[in-house]
Structures are given as structure tokens and as C-alpha cells.
Amino acid sequence: MNFLRALGLLLLVLALPLTAEESADEQAGLNEQIQDLKKEVLDLNRDLFLLEEDLLFPANTQFSVFLSVDAGKLFHLDSVQLKIDDKLVAAHLYTERESAALVRGGVQRLYVGNLASGKHEIVAFFTGKGPNNRDYKRATSVVIDKTEDPQFIELKILDDPSKEQPEFIAKVWE
Amino acid sequence: MSLSASRRWLSALLAGLLLIPGIGRGEPGEVQDLPYGLSLYHYFQDRYFSAITDLMVADERGTIAHQKGEADLLLGSLYLAYGLEKASGRLFERILEQQVEPAVADRVWFNLARLRYEQGALDEAVTALERIGEHLPPVREAERRNLLANIFLKQKQYDKAIAVLQDFAGDAAWEAYARFNLGVALVKTGRLDEGIDQLEDVGDLDTDDWELLALRDKANLALGFAWLRADQPKASADAFARVRLRGPLSNKALLGIGWAWNRQGLLERSLVPWMELKVRSPLDPAVQESLLAIPYTIEQLDKPKLALVNYTDASARFEQQLAEIRQLRKAVAEGELLRALRPGNLDDESGESIYRATLPKTLSVPYIYRLMASNDFRSALRNYQDLNYLDYVLVRWERYLPVFTLMLKERRAAYEKKLPAVTSDRLRAEIADLRRRRDELAAELARVEEEHDLRALANADEAELLDTLADLRKRLEKLAGNPDAEAARDRYRLFHGILTWQIEADYVPRMWRLKRGLQRLDEALEETEAQYASLRQAWQKAPRTFEGFDDRIRGQLQRIRRLKARVEGLRRKQEKTVERLALAEIDRQEQRLKSYLVRARFAQARIYDRLARMQPPPPDVVGPGDPIPGAPIPSSGKPPAEAAPAPANGEGGK
Numbered sequence: 001m002n003f004l005r006a007l008g009l010l011l012l013v014l015a016l017p018l019t020a021e022e023s024a025d026e027q028a029g030l031n032e033q034i035q036d037l038k039k040e041v042l043d044l045n046r047d048l049f050l051l052e053e054d055l056l057f058p059a060n061t062q063f064s065v066f067l068s069v070d071a072g073k074l075f076h077l078d079s080v081q082l083k084i085d086d087k088l089v090a091a092h093l094y095t096e097r098e099s100a101a102l103v104r105g106g107v108q109r110l111y112v113g114n115l116a117s118g119k120h121e122i123v124a125f126f127t128g129k130g131p132n133n134r135d136y137k138r139a140t141s142v143v144i145d146k147t148e149d150p151q152f153i154e155l156k157i158l159d160d161p162s163k164e165q166p167e168f169i170a171k172v173w174e
Numbered sequence: 175m176s177l178s179a180s181r182r183w184l185s186a187l188l189a190g191l192l193l194i195p196g197i198g199r200g201e202p203g204e205v206q207d208l209p210y211g212l213s214l215y216h217y218f219q220d221r222y223f224s225a226i227t228d229l230m231v232a233d234e235r236g237t238i239a240h241q242k243g244e245a246d247l248l249l250g251s252l253y254l255a256y257g258l259e260k261a262s263g264r265l266f267e268r269i270l271e272q273q274v275e276p277a278v279a280d281r282v283w284f285n286l287a288r289l290r291y292e293q294g295a296l297d298e299a300v301t302a303l304e305r306i307g308e309h310l311p312p313v314r315e316a317e318r319r320n321l322l323a324n325i326f327l328k329q330k331q332y333d334k335a336i337a338v339l340q341d342f343a344g345d346a347a348w349e350a351y352a353r354f355n356l357g358v359a360l361v362k363t364g365r366l367d368e369g370i371d372q373l374e375d376v377g378d379l380d381t382d383d384w385e386l387l388a389l390r391d392k393a394n395l396a397l398g399f400a401w402l403r404a405d406q407p408k409a410s411a412d413a414f415a416r417v418r419l420r421g422p423l424s425n426k427a428l429l430g431i432g433w434a435w436n437r438q439g440l441l442e443r444s445l446v447p448w449m450e451l452k453v454r455s456p457l458d459p460a461v462q463e464s465l466l467a468i469p470y471t472i473e474q475l476d477k478p479k480l481a482l483v484n485y486t487d488a489s490a491r492f493e494q495q496l497a498e499i500r501q502l503r504k505a506v507a508e509g510e511l512l513r514a515l516r517p518g519n520l521d522d523e524s525g526e527s528i529y530r531a532t533l534p535k536t537l538s539v540p541y542i543y544r545l546m547a548s549n550d551f552r553s554a555l556r557n558y559q560d561l562n563y564l565d566y567v568l569v570r571w572e573r574y575l576p577v578f579t580l581m582l583k584e585r586r587a588a589y590e591k592k593l594p595a596v597t598s599d600r601l602r603a604e605i606a607d608l609r610r611r612r613d614e615l616a617a618e619l620a621r622v623e624e625e626h627d628l629r630a631l632a633n634a635d636e637a638e639l640l641d642t643l644a645d646l647r648k649r650l651e652k653l654a655g656n657p658d659a660e661a662a663r664d665r666y667r668l669f670h671g672i673l674t675w676q677i678e679a680d681y682v683p684r685m686w687r688l689k690r691g692l693q694r695l696d697e698a699l700e701e702t703e704a705q706y707a708s709l710r711q712a713w714q715k716a717p718r719t720f721e722g723f724d725d726r727i728r729g730q731l732q733r734i735r736r737l738k739a740r741v742e743g744l745r746r747k748q749e750k751t752v753e754r755l756a757l758a759e760i761d762r763q764e765q766r767l768k769s770y771l772v773r774a775r776f777a778q779a780r781i782y783d784r785l786a787r788m789q790p791p792p793p794d795v796v797g798p799g800d801p802i803p804g805a806p807i808p809s810s811g812k813p814p815a816e817a818a819p820a821p822a823n824g825e826g827g828k
Contacts, residue, residue: 107211
């Protein structure tokens with residue numbers, strides 16, 4: 001009995017390398033197929049994004065608002081609200097991960113929509129923790145003259161070391 | 175001892191970061207193109223799929239004007255992080271074909287080298303590393319030398335590795351890695367004293383940094399086993415003692431220090447670390463070995479009865495573990511594992527939710543965590559998660575596209591409904607009439623000005639008075655030559671003069687007001703004409719907002735369905751891979767446990783045999799301290815094979 005078990009074990013051990021090799025080849029082939037598929041889905045996703053944008057946000061009315069944080073030592077962003085012509089169009093609560101991504105230099109697309117040509121008032125309200133970890137709420141606004149071209153606004157949260165206060169500005173990208 | 179695991183981790187951590195200016199120095203580089211910053215935002219959250227899409231869309235739209243080079247490098251790195259090695263390689267090679275600045279070229283060569291290294295193409299990796307000039311930042315240069323040394327260590331070209339690492343200077347972490355690998359290379363070439371000196375330096379690191387602490391533990395563990403193999407148990411025990419008691423390598427160190435003391439003849443002392451191990455998780459091979467090492471040493475202390483008790487206890491624990499493993503295998507085979515590994519959130523792009531998920535009781539959690547620690551399994555799991563996410567993406571788009579079609583239909587209907595009103599001649603005729611009337615007014619104003627027509631500027635009262643005066647004048651003309659009318663003529667002249675003077679005095683403001691009015695009329699008319707033109711133009715362009723989309727949507731829908739079918743097929747195959755790897759790992763653990771169980775039972779049988787042959791046989795039990803002469807020791811004359819101190823393999827890993 002013991003001999004048979006030992007023999008069985010030996011055969012199993014001898015068989016293992018071959019099986020492992022075969023399955024390694026098979027796995028490599030599968031990985032390759034997954035790799036190709038991922039790239040194809042990415043290509044499709046890009047095309048669908050372009051389609052969606054062309055369809056929902058045509059260039060002549062497209063209007064986007066981005067948000068970035070520079071330094072971020074004097075203000076920790078918790079949430080933001082965005083109003084266009086006094087109408088709330090976007091609100092976002094930030095996770096720790098999102099806040100960290102902003103502090104590291106990422107730029108968030110807060111809003112994309114359509115806006116008719118002409119003047120519009122954009123107001124953003126920021127809440128979070130300011131210097132000394134105190135609750136902090138500030139707003140910034142800008143009046144834009146929407147043209148027939150896509151328009152982009154960047155809301156920037158900066159540190160003003162001279163005043164030891166955060167600074168909130170809205171930049172219109174040309 | 176290999177550094178592969180931790181270096182792989184470090185390498186993964188650094189993947190991509192290499193390419194971003196300022197990242198890692200605490201000062202994010204300034205974003206000059208919003209789409210580039212948007213991609214970074216997703217990348218920093220490990221959302222590679224989104225980050226790649228951002229850059230692909232931006233590339234298609236041409237919206238990255240200032241940081242195209244950075245964006246391409248980031249994209250290549252994202253491809254690599256997302257497991258698209260072919261796309262990454264192609265992109266890096268394409269960048270190098272262009273005329274890029276030496277600093278950019280160096281970074282691309284570096285990433286290409288890393289890619290080839292990951293792919294196991296070591297010679298190609300070396301070639302790429304050798305193409306790097308002098309423009310890498312110092313921290314990358316340190317990584318370059320370590321990567322090169324690791325390749326040489328893998329290729330067993332120890333002299334070359336030594337040459338690369340000798341006189342290494344860099345930041346503390348890289349220097350420690352370099353010293354460790356240099357120590358390993360020196361040991362491998364037989365320069366033991368020099369090698370051990372290097373390892374001792376790492377083993378004595380004074381640091382709070384967790385990564386360096388882990389490296390220090392590895393160095394001390396390597397040293398401990400090396401000294402043990404060189405039959406220097408005292409030095410070995412000193413090295414093992416420097417490993418942190420609660421670190422990830424503490425179990426191996428406790429096992430090692432036990433053997434180091436055992437070899438010095440400090441048998442009872444050697445039981446202390448093993449007793450500590452005994453109460454730790456029995457899934458760890460070091461803990462399992464300690465279960466055999468304890469009775470083995472007790473037997474050396476000539477206490478066979480106590481040894482027997484401990485062997486019996488070890489057998490029971492191995493059997494219990496085997497029972498758990500069998501239950502685990504059953505659960506895995508029944509699909510329990512795959513069900514547990516399905517993402518909690520369908521849109522979980524980073525795959526994190528799996529690691530936060532609560533596993534069902536049937537999946538013996540510690541075993542699964544051990545499984546998840548293996549690179550092969552993690553890689554297979556990552557692919558499985560990616561396929562799940564791809565499926566989510568495709569399903570989402572498949573659901574959106576009919577909405578787009580409906581929207582287009584509504585848009586087209588609205589257009590066709592309003593088209594006649596916009597294109598009719600009525601509006602145009604009304605505007606033309608307004609323009610004609612404006613022109614008449616402008617001409618009249620010009621005439622008034624040219625003729626200095628005061629009457630035209632009179633207000634209603636003044637006009638009435640002027641009419642009255644004109645009537646009076648006519649009547650006075652009829653009375654021409656009548657002296658009685660002279661007084662009336664004087665009064666007429668007076669009144670006419672006063673009235674004319676009044677209007678004349680107000681001529682300039684009145685003309686200004688009229689001109690201003692005309693100007694306003696012009697402005698209003700121009701705006702109306704512009705709005706009309708814009709309206710016509712918008713309606714002429716309107717078909718563009720729905721024409722052509724139908725074909726695009728149809729085409730994309732077909733692509734979605736084709737890809738969905740492929741995702742489903744590959745997902746099933748990948749599920750089998752995940753299960754196969756899980757079962758293989760379970761088998762490995764089972765085999766090891768069975769092997770330990772056999773040894774424990776063999777030892778039990780041997781001790782029974784020894785006790786039975788003793789004269790006179792002990793009544794029931796032999797006291798713990800009673801000597802049992804002639805008891806056999808393990809046939810090899812060594813500690814139980816698995817428990818024997820493992821040689822320090824000293825291979826430098828990645």
C-alpha cells in the first residue's frame with residue numbers, strides 16, 4: 001500500500017513539470033488574447049467617448065469645468081458645488097483617494113454640458129478644512145462670454161503662503 | 175535570499191511615476207494641458223482604463239498641445255501598468271524613432287528596459303539600459319544600476335553585477351538595495367568575507383523606514399542561514415536575533431534562531447522560539463516545521479514520552495489543517511471562490527473591492543490570503559477583474575446606444591417640425607420691410623439736416639402753432655397793403671420769430687436725439703438680421719447634429735456585441751485559470767502537510783517502538799526527564815528535513 005502510494009506520488013511528481021509547461025503555454029496564449037482584447041475594448045471605448053461627445057456636447061455649445069489643486073497644504077477639499085446662472089449643475093463629494101489625486105497634480109473634470117452663446121455667470125462653492133483644520137467655505141465666480149467654440153474653465157485651489165490662506169480662482173482657458 | 179518580491183513591489187509602485195515630472199519629489203509638475211491632467215487624476219487613483227482612454231481621446235482630438243511628449247510617455251507607462259505590454263513596447267519604440275530630446279530618450283529607454291525585464295527578455299533589457307545616456311535624474315540612475323545588477327544576478331554574471339554595484343552612491347533605500355545585492359553577488363563568487371560585510375552593513379541599518387526595515391530583516395535572515403550553513407551557529411543566532419519579532423519574516427527567523435541554538439547544544443533554549451511559533455498561524459511552513467522541531471529536540475533531551483505527546487499533537491494539528499484544506503478544495507471546486515472574487519462594485523476599475531470583500535466562511539480565509547499573496551495568482555486575478563470590468567464597460571455602452579438613437583430621432587423630428595417656420599419667406603419679408611422703412615427714415619433725416627428743416631423738428635404743439643402761424647400768414651397776405659393789419663403783421667412776425675428761435679435753439683439736441691434713435695434702430699435691426707442669419711445657419715447645420723450618427727451607432731453596436739462575446743469566452747477560460755491556480759496552491763499546501771504528517775507519524779511509531787523495547791516497559795508513561803537509551807534519531811542524522819536550516823540562496827532578485 002505504502003509502496004503504491006509512493007509510486008503514485010512519484011508518477012504525480014514526474015508528471016507535474018510537463019503539465020505545468022503545457023498549462024504555462026496555454027496561459028501565455030490566454031494572456032496574449034486578454035491583452036489584445038483589452039486594447040480593442042480601449043479603442044472602442046475611445047470611439048464611443050468621441051461619439052458621445054459629438055452627440056451630446058457639440059463643439060459650438062460645449063462647456064466644461066475642471067478642478068485642480070496646487071499645493072493643497074492650507075485647504076483640504078471635502079466638496080464642491082457648481083452653479084451656472086444661479087442654477088446648480090454639479091456637486092461632488094471627494095473621497096480621500098480623489099483628494100490625494102488632486103493634490104498630486106491630477107485635474108478633475110467637474111462638469112461638461114452645453115451653454116448658449118453669450119454671457120454666463122459661473123459660481124463654485126468649496127467646502128473643506130482650512131488652516132488649523134477649521135471648517136472652511138469659500139466661493140469664486142467668473143463671468144464668461146461663451147462663443148461658438150468649446151470653452152473650458154479651470155477652478156484652481158492654491159496656497160497663498162504670504163497670507164497663510166488658501167486661494168480660489170477661476171481661469172478661463174483660451 | 176532573493177529580493178524579487180519586494181523589488182517587484184517597488185517596481186510596480188514606481189511604474190509610471192518615472193515619467194511624470196516632479197512626482198515623487200512632493201511637488202506635482204504643472205499641468206499645461208487639461209486632458210493630460212485629467213489622465214493623471216485617474217492614474218493616481220489606479221484607474222488605468224480611464225486614464226488610458228483620456229489620453230487616447232485627447233490624441234484623437236489633438237487637445238494636448240504643450241505636453242505631448244509627457245503624455246506619450248505616460249500612455250506607454252499606463253499601457254504597461256494595465257498589462258498591455260505589446261502596445262507599450264510599440265509606443266516606446268515609436269517615440270524613439272522620432273527626434274526626441276536626449277532626456278526624453280533616456281527615460282523611454284529606461285522604461286523599455288523595464289518592460290523587457292518584466293517580459294523576461296533580459297538581454298534586450300540590458301541593451302536598452304546601455305542605450306541610456308547621462309540625462310536620467312539621480313534617483314532613476316540609481317534604479318537603472320540596480321535593475322542592471324539584478325539582471326546580471328539573474329543571469330549568474332556575478333562579476334558584472336559586482337562591477338555595476340561597486341562604489342554605488344544613491345539615496346538611502348537604493349544604496350541599501352545595492353549593498354544587499356552586492357553582498358549576494360560577492361557571496362556567489364566565493365568572496366564570502368566581503369559579501370558578508372556588505373550584508374552585515376544592511377543588517378545593521380538604523381532606520382524607521384518600513385521598506386528599509388523589511389530589507390534589514392531580509393539581510394539578517396540571509397546572514398543567519400548563511401552562518402548556519404557555514405557551521406557558525408553563534409553568528410547565525412546573532413543575525414536571526416536582529417530580525418523584528420513582529421515582521422513578516424519573524425516566523426522564519428524564530429525557526430532559524432531555534433536551530434542556531436540547537437546546533438550550539440542549547441537544546442532547551444532552542445525550544446523557546448519554537449514554542450512561540452507553535453501558537454502562531456499553522457499555515458506558515460515555519461510554524462509547521464516548528465511542530466516537528468519541538469518533539470525532535472525534546473527527544474534529543476531524552477524525554478521520549480514528552481516527545482511522543484508533542485508528535486501526537488503535531489499529527490493532530492496537521493490532520494486538522496488537512497481537513498480544512500479538503501473543505502477548501504471542495505468549496506473552490508464548487509465555484510465558491512469565483513463567486514467571492516466577483517467584484518462588489520461593477521464599476522470597480524481598480525479592483526480594490528475584492529480585497530475589502532468579506533469572504534464566505536467556507537473559504538478558509540487565511541489560506542485564501544496566502545493564495546492571494548502569490549504573484550501568479552494575483553496576476554490571474556487581475557486579468558479576471560479586468561475582464562469583469564471590460565464586460566461592465568461594454569454592457570454600459572450597449573445600454574446607452576439605444577438612448578442615443580432615441581435622442582437622434584427626437585432631434586430629427588423637432589427639426590423637421592420647425593423647419594418650415596424657419597425657412598419660410600415670411601420672416602425674411604418682415605425683416606426686409608423693416609429695413610426698407612429704416613432706410614426711408616434715414617433718408618428723411620438726411621434731408622431735414624441738409625435743408626435745415628426746422629418744421630420737421632418741431633414737436634406736436636410747435637407744429638400746431640406753426641400751422642396756425644402759416645394760416646395767419648396766408649390771411650395777412652390777403653390783407654397786403656392794408657395799414658390796419660400792420661399791427662397784426664408785427665405780432666405774427668414776433669410770434670413766428672419766437673417760435674422759430676425756440677426750435678432753432680433746440681435744433682442740435684433734437685437732431686442728436688433723432689440720429690441716436692436712428693442709430694439704435696440700426697443696432698436693433700442688425701441684431702435681428704444677425705439672429706435671423708444665425709437661426710438659418712443653425713438650421714442649415716442642424717442636420718449635422720443627427721446625420722451620420724445612425725451609421726456610427728450601428729457600427730459601434732456591432733463592435734460591442736462582438737467584443738462582449740469574446741470577453742465572455744475569455745472570462746470563462748480565466749475563471750478556470752484562477753481555479754486551477756487556487757487548486758494547485760491548495761495541492762502544494764496539502765502535499766507539504768501530508769509530508770509533515772507522515773514524518774510525525776513515523777516519529778510516533780519509532781518512539782512507540784523504542785518505548786516498547788525498553789526493559790522493563792514503563793508502567794504507563796515515562797516521566798518527562800527520564801532518559802530512554804538507544805532511541806533512534808532521524809535517519810538522516812539531521813533535524814527533520816524540512817526543518818533543517820535552509821541554505822541562504824542569496825540570489826538577488828529584482
